[in-house]
Amino acid sequence: MATPTKYSIWSLLRNAGSYHQNWQRVWRQPTPKDEYEVIVIGGGGHGLATAYYLATVHGITNVAVLEKGWLGGGNTGRNTTVVRSNYLYDESSGIYELSMKLWEGLSQELNYNVMFSQRGVIGLSHDRHGNDEQSRRGGAIHLNGIDSEILNVAQVRALVPIINTSPNIRYPLFGGMLQRRGGNARHDAVAWGYARGADARGVDILQETEVIGLMREGSRVVGVETSRGAIRAKRVGIVVAGHSGVLANMAGFRLPLESYPLQALVSEPIKPVLHTVIMSGKVHVYLSQSDKGELVIGASRDAHNSYSQRGSFHLIEEQLAALIELFPIFGRLRMMRQWGGIVDVCPDASPIIGKTPIEGLFINCGWGTGGFKATPGSGWVFAHTLATGEPHSINAPFSLKRFSSGYLIDEHGAAGVAH
C-alpha cells in the first residue's frame, strides 16, 4: 500500500509544476477479499469515520466499507452541513460535543481540508414562550460546559444586519440563541478525508458493492451477500441512514424509525451578506451562505414515508415564504438547484448506536435530519462498539433497548429545528 502524498503548500506547488496532471489517486479500488475482521455497510460519512477510527484508534485494519453507490452519495453529500452541539439532554451533549471537539481538529488530523468554519449558529425565537424555552435550554447546555448565548433583537441584528426586525410582520423577531463554536463544514470533503485516511491504513473501500443479504450461522452473523458475491466477517456494522429499515428487514428485525424525504435548495451565488447560520423553528427555514456565495436553504421533511429522494413542492413554497419574511432582501433571488435525501427518523429524534438482536451485528442509524454534525463522534463511538463488542459509555444510552425500557432521549421538542 502506497503512503499518500501529504497535502501541503509544497505538494501544491510541485503539482502546479505539472499542471495538476499527476496527483495521486486519493484511495485505491481494491477487489474484495473473501473475509474481513469487520465489515461496515454504508460509505457515507458515518461509515467511513467508523472505518477510520477502527484503524487509527483500535488498530483494526482488516476492514471493508461496502457502498452500493459512490462515497458520500447518500445524505452525507446532500445535507446542508450545519454543525452545532447545543442539544438539551446530557446524553446528547455527550455525543454532539465529542463530535464538536473532533471537528475542531479534523482538518489537521486527516491532513485534508474539511473547511470547518465556526461562523456561529443562531436559532431565532419569535415570541416570549420561544425565548423562555431557549433560555432554559441554554442554561442546561451551559451546565454541560458547552457554549451558548441568549441574544436580544439588537444583538441578533448586530450579527445579521440584513434580518427583518420590523414589529409588523406575522412572527416578529424576539431574540435568539447563539452557539459561536457552531458553523458549517464541506460535506464531500468529510467523506473523502475519512476515506483517504482509512484507505492509507489498509481499509478496503468497495464502491458499487450493494449488500443484498446477511449470512447467518445460528444466532450469529458471519458475513454479507453482495452484488459482487459473498464476503465473510466476524463483525458487521450497518450504517445506511435512510435504508436502515431495509437492512434490518434482511436481518429479520424491525426498527423504531421511518424513512422520509428531506430536501434542500441553493440560490444563485451573491456577494457575502450572511456570516452565520440562521435557523428558525417557528417559521421553519434555516440558511447559511456557502463560500461560493450561494444561499443554502433547508426546512422541514415530508410527512409521509418515502424512498423517492424527492421532496414535495409545497414545502419549498412554505420555506421560501418564511425566508422572504425574515430577509426581504432575498425577494428577487433565483434558486438554482433543489434535491432530496432519505432521512431515518426515530420517535425521539435521537440516534440508535449499538447492538442488534443478532450476535455480531451492530447498527448506527436514526440520525434523521441532523446527523452530519455528529459524523466524527458517531464514527468514534461506533468504532469502539465494533472493536470491543460493547458500546462506549457515550453511546450506551442510545441503545435499541431504550424503546423497551422507556429511557427515551426526546430531542424532538428540544431541538426546535432538527438540523
Next chain:
Amino acid sequence: MFQIDCPFCGPRWQVEFVCGGEAHIERPINPDMLSDDEWADYVFMRTNSKGMHYERWCHIHGCRQWFNAARDTVSDKIHATYRMGEKPPELSS
C-alpha cells in the same frame, strides 16, 4: 406533491391531507399481559417498507375523514385508497 383519491371526495392535491403513518397496527388485545418488548413492538417498531406501503391519511381540509392508502414508497404512486376497517387490497409493487 401527489394527488390522493379520497374515497369520499375524489382526487385532491396532497396539501389537503395529513399523513397518519403506517396503517393496520392493531392494539394488543391483552395489554396487561404484554412484556416491555412487546409493548415497544406495538408502540415504536415500524415496517418502513421500501415498496408497497399501507398507510392512513386524513382529508383534513376536505371531508375530514380518515381512510387508508396503498402507496409504493419508491415511486410514490398510490395504487389504491380504501375506507377504515376494510382489509388492505392485494397488490404487488
